[in-house]
Amino acid sequence: MDIKSLRYFYEVARLGSFTRAAESLGVAQPAVSMALRKLETELTLTLLHRNDRRISLTDEGAILYRHAEKILRAADDAALEMSELKGLTRGEVRVGVPSMLGSFYFPPILMAFRHRYPTLNLSVIEGGTWRLQQMLEQGELDLGVIVAEFVPEELEARPFLREQMLVTVSQEHPFAKQESVTPEQFFREELVMFKEGYFHRKVVDRLAKAAGVTPNIGFETNLLPLIKSIIKQGFGISTLLGMVVEENESLVTIPFDPPIWLDLSIAWRRNGYLSRANQAFVAFLLEHSGC
Template identity: 65%
Template structure:
């Protein structure tokens, strides 16, 4: 047993619902269910009655809940005491995030961070990876999201998320019936692209150089909703991360025939010391991103 398992167990016991508990914890429901199952296996006990989509605590679950609440309360008190000793109750985190991740990956993480550390000020700046890199080097940002392979020697970085770049088309597009898209097929289409300096544009430009293709770019914009709208209306195709397309019934996300995988990193200046507040945010993002993989 560890603290995370007890925290997950207490949330499920409180809400008596895996879905509501997962939403409260800002993690994926399958990850939560797996954690509880592992806890039951480790204890060789059944903690919840499961029937007809309803759950309730077993006698063993009620006994564990009594101990778990004491442990979690003591842990919270200890964390609060240590935060005060470290000065974590004050500080500013300035972080640069590309628009797609800012719209689809980071909102629940940022809200959860502010809930746990309400006294910390969080400044989020949207920008392309090149712009974020320059701001990090100039000391205008404390942390920033950039692609791992683009991290220069002037920055330190740690990978927090791996995502596949997907060809995105409307449901009526001829490519929508395929299982994958070749680079040649992609560059034969009219493209809706991010402007230069954004990691998705860098991926497409690199792919074009590798294949000797000349992209036919009809629209350039950094607004994800506008890109999706243009693609839906059939005026071109684009590349997006799966997270931006998963819940959109009017779009189809297809992998490249040779998959394009991005390792996304949180980076900071090698010449600047990370404050306690910044290190806390970095650790928090790593913890929550891993929990949602």
């Protein structure tokens, strides 16, 4: 029985929701669903009642839940004790994350990391991927999140997240009724963009170059709430990760045709020293991202 699948099962059972469990674990919801199906197949048992959006334990699931609680507590205690033996009672992690991920993807991961390693100092800096890359190369950061396709030779990286870039419009925009949007259609509109140096802008600039067009950028800002507000009021459209747009925000997201996927990596200097504290953070991030 895989400890990761057991942890996923425990969180779903504890919170009564695949969505909330995924948020708590800091992973994508499909990864949680897949792990649960794999666990049920392995045990040849049904562990959960799945009635619409309501999740409840079967009799077999209730028994496993009691065991899982004890097993996971023992595993966490063992991991903490071993980390202390390796000298992880002291140390600092300096990590840079892009704005979109810093606000939506990383908070639960950072809090969970602090819970596992409460004596480590954690310093988090938000910024554009280009600036984070420069800070890594200059030794101002230990770790940084950058776009996988732009990793330079000076850095070593491990992919941890794949997200789809989605066209984001107001509910009244004509695109809101479409199933997809082509790059040609997208670039006919006035755009609201992050400034240069952010992965959001890099993706759009690359797309425009491939289409042979110059983007009509009406607004440039690194403030995500402002971008959303401008879109809601119908003064432009943008492209954002699905994770940053909530259902109650009066915004609509539509995939590109063809779809545009963004692969992100955690990176560090190839020839630099990666401390045990930073090694622990990389391992923790990859563990919680399902990689």
